[in-house]
Every structure is written in C-alpha cells, then in structure tokens.
Amino acid sequence: MSTLVALNNQLHQSIRVNIQAAEIQGSHLNMVPVVLSEFLKLAVQFPIVLTKDKDTGRFNCVALFGFQAGENLFITHNQWNSLYLPLQIRRQPFFLGKSEHDESQFVICIDTGSKSIQPENADASVNTAIFDVDGKETAYLKNIKSILAELVNGEEPTQAFITTLASLKLLQPMQLEITFASGESTRIEGLYTINEEHLNRLSTTDINSLHTQGYLSFIYTMMTSIGHIYGLIDKKNKRLAGN
Template identity: 30%
Template sequence: MTSHALLDSNSHRDIRVRIDPGVDLGDGVMATLTVPTEFRRVQGHFPILFRREAGQEQFFAVALFGFESGENLFLDGTRWDAGYRPLSLAIQPFLIGRSAKDDAPAQVHVDLAHPRIATDGEGVLLFDANGLSTPFLEQVADKLGDLDEGYRESAAFFEALRAHDLLEPFTLEVTLDSGSVHSLVGFHIIDEARLRSLDAATLGALHAAGHLMPIFMAIASQAQIGPLIARKNRRRDG
C-alpha cells in the first residue's frame, strides 16, 4: 500500500526519514530502474540490462543487483557495498508529482506509508525549526530532478534503439562454485554487431542526439557481470 501526499513544511514538519540501507527499507530488490543520463555513473558498479513489461512495447533500463527475486548482493546488512546508489533507490520515499497542466512545475511528493518513514524518532528531518528544507531534503530534490529529467529524456533514447534495432535478447546461465545454476531470462542488451554495422551518418546522428554515449556505457557495464557472479559465490560461501 502507498499513501502519496504533496510534501509541505506545515503538514510534514516533524517527519523523519531513515537513510540507512536495509532489506526492510526497500533495498531488497534484484534490480532497480536506471535512466540513460545516469548510465555513466551506474556502469562502473552494476550491469545495465533492458527489459519491458509483458504485453508492453516500451523498454526501460535496470541496474542489476542479483540473480534471484529480492536478492541484492550489494546490500550487506545495513551497509551499501558499492560506490554509487542508483537514483531510483536514493530518492525513496519521495517521488515527483505533476498537475494536469503540462507546463506546471514538478512537485515533491512523499509516500507516507513507505518503510523509510520513521515512526520511532530516528531518521533525518526534512524541515528545520523555521520550516525551511534541510540539506538532506535539498539533496533529495536535486536527485528527484535528475531522475525526472532522465526519465523524460529516455523516450527518445529508447525510440532510437528501436528504430535501429539495437537491442537483442539476453539470457545468462550462471553456474556457481557450489554447482547450483541460476538463469537470467527476459532481458535485453545492446546488439554490438548491429551497432558496428551502422554507417557513419547514422552513428553521427546518434552522437548528435546524445544517445551514443549511454549506448557505450551500457555495453561497458557488461564487464560487471563477472564481479556480480563473484559476489554471489562469496555470499554462498559466507
């Protein structure tokens, strides 16, 4: 259940948000949404894969954390064991809200039912005694803005991938040191052979539109699959 509300300093003056990592705080996920404008920061830590919901044509990108539902191999108790935290996790329990008018400014909403809303006096305040945003809330607002902008710009990126047939199905079968086998299915990756076959004019157009760099970042992120498998093996050995 969710309980979204427009954030304001009067109604939510005393709200505190827990910022420590934890399975019970929403971090127990196998993957999380990421956007092309974030790929440069993501690719050094997590594999970037593409997928779409059943029956849907539109793709989206995810940063992969594990190989099983609910498995996050970067979560070590209450410690986030990576040098970056994807925006879609970092902004919880906040989200962008918009009015029916297209030109209306974005608004910060909060999910009051989210487990990160502290009920025991712990956590970080959103507003100070004068009702002004705390540095924490200002940082969250910046991240929300980055995520919102990246999400809105991603439609053109995925349209370019579709137009040039640059996504191919990806299936990975992982055999662990213990002998157990895990399979990743339902994902896509950049088709490198198809990318190499594009002519200079097409590559130039992709570069001019800002799409070529995130494509390369997504390809580079595949180097993180091996370390992710190693994390899985260490977790089982531990």
C-alpha cells in the same frame, strides 16, 4: 504499506527521515529503472541492461543488482555495499505525484507508511529533518528535490535513446546460463543489451547521427558495464558459500 501524501511544511515539519532505513528499502529489488544522466556513475559497478514490458512492449533501462526477483547482491549486513546509489534508491521515501489542480504540475509526496519516517524526538545523529523550525526546506530536502528533478527530466531523453536503439535494431535478448560454484545454476531471461554486431554494421550516416545525439558514449557505457555480470556472479558465489 505505502501511504503517499503531498509534502507539507506544516503537517510534516516535525518528522525526520532515517536515510539508511530509507535506502535499505531497496534490499528486495534485483533491478531499478535508471536514466541516462547517471550511466557513467552506474557503470562503475552495475550492469546496465534493458527490460521489456510484456503488456506494452516498452523498453526501460535498468541497473541490475541480482539474478532473480528479490535478490540484491549489493546489500550486506543490512547496508548497501556500492560506490554509487541509483537515484531511484536515493529518493526514498519521496515520490513525485501530479497536482490535483493541474495535472501538468508535479508535487512532492512522502510515503508516511515508510519505516524510515521518524518522530521529532528521534535521534538527530541518525535521523534527518525535512524542514527546519521555521518550516523552511533543509539541505536534505533540497537534495531530494534535485534527485526527483533529475529523474523526471531524464525520462524523456532516456526513452528517446531507447527508441533510437530499437529503430536501428541495436537491441538483442541476453542469453545467460550461469552455474555458480555451489553447482546451482540459473537462466537469465527477459533482459536486453546492445547488439554489437549490428552496431558494427551501421552506416557512417547512422554512426554520425548517434554521435551527434550523444548516444554513442551511452551505448559503449552499456556495453562495458555488462562485464559487471562477472562481479555479480562472484558476489553470488560468496553469498552461497556463506561469506
């Protein structure tokens, strides 16, 4: 159970974080939200698609790890097997919360209920300190802060990108029916991608506008990343075969 509290260099000076245990908390996730700044790194291995909130109608960009809820095909032997870890995975067990005194300000919170939290006397070779003996931030915490900053700073540009795609009718539902080597089949619903036909029909003015905003490269990155669906199918086939 998550227990989020504001990070404090006195209260939390002695605890350590098992980074591998923190990252493995994503083993039950088949997708996570992502921001534009990590698209190029994600596109090396993950399909980048969109999901739509049924209640609000809001779209979100996500990296896909598996074909069904709870399935992460990038976890093998309780470890991530990927060249890049999405920011939402790397920031565990830290979160950003609103300040009690000023809601326009963010504070770093830590999930003290996370299994990755270790006591002061934990093995330093596999567990990392948050603060040093003087209560100052370690290099590890400074890196976590940069990750959280990238996430919060990336929310608005990513939503602006999505809004532009929707306004130009460049989003379409993905139609995927996959039969695996075992004979098991699945139908993928609720995911969206770029409508290439509509993209090719855009006016020169719209294309120039997308280029000026820097959106064309993100669009093509998303389109290229869809090819990693075949990699996911291969991973699924190997898992079904017991490999």
